[in-house]
Structure formats: structure tokens, C-alpha cells
Amino acid sequence: MRITWAETDAERGDVQELFSHVFTGIEDNAVPLVAYDYMYAPLIAQIRDDGDRLVAAAMTCRTQVAAGSVLASRQGLPDRLGVLPLIDKHSELDLLAVDDSHRGLGYGSALLDHLESALAARGVRAWFGNVTVNLDAVSLRMFYRRHGFTVLPDFEPLPPLLGRKWHGPNLAAPQFWFYKRPGAGPRVPVDAA
Numbered sequence: 001m002r003i004t005w006a007e008t009d010a011e012r013g014d015v016q017e018l019f020s021h022v023f024t025g026i027e028d029n030a031v032p033l034v035a036y037d038y039m040y041a042p043l044i045a046q047i048r049d050d051g052d053r054l055v056a057a058a059m060t061c062r063t064q065v066a067a068g069s070v071l072a073s074r075q076g077l078p079d080r081l082g083v084l085p086l087i088d089k090h091s092e093l094d095l096l097a098v099d100d101s102h103r104g105l106g107y108g109s110a111l112l113d114h115l116e117s118a119l120a121a122r123g124v125r126a127w128f129g130n131v132t133v134n135l136d137a138v139s140l141r142m143f144y145r146r147h148g149f150t151v152l153p154d155f156e157p158l159p160p161l162l163g164r165k166w167h168g169p170n171l172a173a174p175q176f177w178f179y180k181r182p183g184a185g186p187r188v189p190v191d192a193a
């Protein structure tokens with residue numbers, strides 16, 4: 001399997017389509033256009049089949065901008081992104097999806113590992129994400145634990161990471177949060193608080 005970065009708007013359109021297919025109700029601009037990379041600093045990893053069809057993708061972004069994208073798209077205030085602080089030691093795993101015809105083959109794991117190495121190389125020290133209530137919480141708990149994440153109990157808020165408290169957008173509480181230090185590998189204590 002070959003993992004590449006989705007670096008063109010055409011590729012990102014495919015990624016958005018996959019995410020929209022797998023996750024009901026996500027914003028139709030959840031995957032940023034290349035023109036906005038200076039704000040979002042996204043890492044968008046993708047796997048395509050031999051016919052160049054996208055079968056799996058994962059996206060992680062700067063945290064404040066991830067919140068801002070929701071604010072902006074809900075309120076039509078993209079200019080507000082400009083005033084949000086940018087914190088490059090944190091990254092939020094926004095979306096990870098494997099086409100249902102290709103699940104259980106290691107693609108999701110490979111994408112996570114790929115993102116993690118890139119984040120570690122960028123100096124990101126707190127990587128986190130959440131699982132919403134409509135997903136398969138039991139399998140996903142195991143999946144993220146196996147990847148070395150600390151997985152919080154259901155509905156427990158994310159603790160301060162590197163001394164910063166994360167205030168997510170004002171949406172329904174997720175089922176659970178998870179976090180780790182990129183590059184720490186599995187079974188290594190996480191650098192929290």
C-alpha cells in the first residue's frame with residue numbers, strides 16, 4: 001500500500017467525498033482548499049487503489065483553526081480565523097475513514113502511523129481527537145488504545161495538554177476523547193498537562 005499527501009484541490013475533493021460518505025452530517029468544506037493551508041496547516045494522508053480511486057484518508061489540523069473552521073462555516077465569518085491564535089505544538093486528528101470495502105486491512109493503522117511520524121517531525125507534542133456518539137465506540141476504543149493513545153472514559157472532558165485547555169466548538173459532547181504525544185509510540189506514557 002502506498003500513502004501520499006492530498007496536496008491538490010482535486011485530491012482533496014475526493015477526500016471530502018469519502019468523509020461525507022462515511023460520516024453523516026459533516027460540513028461540506030471540512031477538508032480545506034490548498035489556498036487555506038497557511039491557516040489550517042493540514043496533513044491529509046491518502047491511500048488510492050490501482051485505479052487511482054481513493055480508498056482511505058486521514059486529516060489532522062492545527063487545533064484552533066480546526067475549531068475556527070466550524071465557527072466560520074456556521075456563521076459565515078471566515079475573517080475570524082485571522083484572529084484565532086495558532087498553536088503549532090498541538091494537532092487535532094479531525095477525520096479518519098477507510099472505505100467500507102477496504103476495512104480491517106491495516107489501512108487505517110497505516111494512515112495513523114504516517115500522520116504521527118509527520119507530526120513528530122514537525123515538533124507537535126500533543127495530538128488528540130474524539131469519537132462522536134454515532135460511531136462504533138467499542139471498536140474505536142481498542143483501535144486508538146492499540147495505537148498508544150490515552151483513551152478517556154465516556155463523556156470525560158479532555159484535560160489540559162501541554163498546559164493548554166482545549167475549548168472545542170460548541171457542539172454536542174463527543175463519546176470520548178483520546179490523546180498522545182506523537183512519536184512516543186505505543187505503551188509510552190503520554191506527555192499530558
Ligand SMILES: CC(C)(COP(=O)(O)OP(=O)(O)OC[C@H]1O[C@@H](n2cnc3c(N)ncnc32)[C@H](O)[C@@H]1OP(=O)(O)O)[C@@H](O)C(=O)NCCC(=O)NCCS
Nearest residue numbers: 096097098103104105106107108109131135139140142143
Ligand atoms: C476505524 C477505521 C478508520 C479503521 O480503519 P481500518 O483500516 O479498518 O483499521 P485497521 O485494519 O488498521 O485495524 C482494524 C481495527 O480497527 C478497528 N475498527 C473500528 N471500526 C472498525 C470497522 N468498522 N471495521 C473494521 N475495523 C474496525 C477494529 O478494532 C479492528 O481491530 P481488529 O483488527 O483487532 O479487529 C475504519 O474502520 C473506518 O473508517 N471506520 C468508520 C469511520 C470511523 O469510525 N472513523 C474513526 C472516527 S474517529
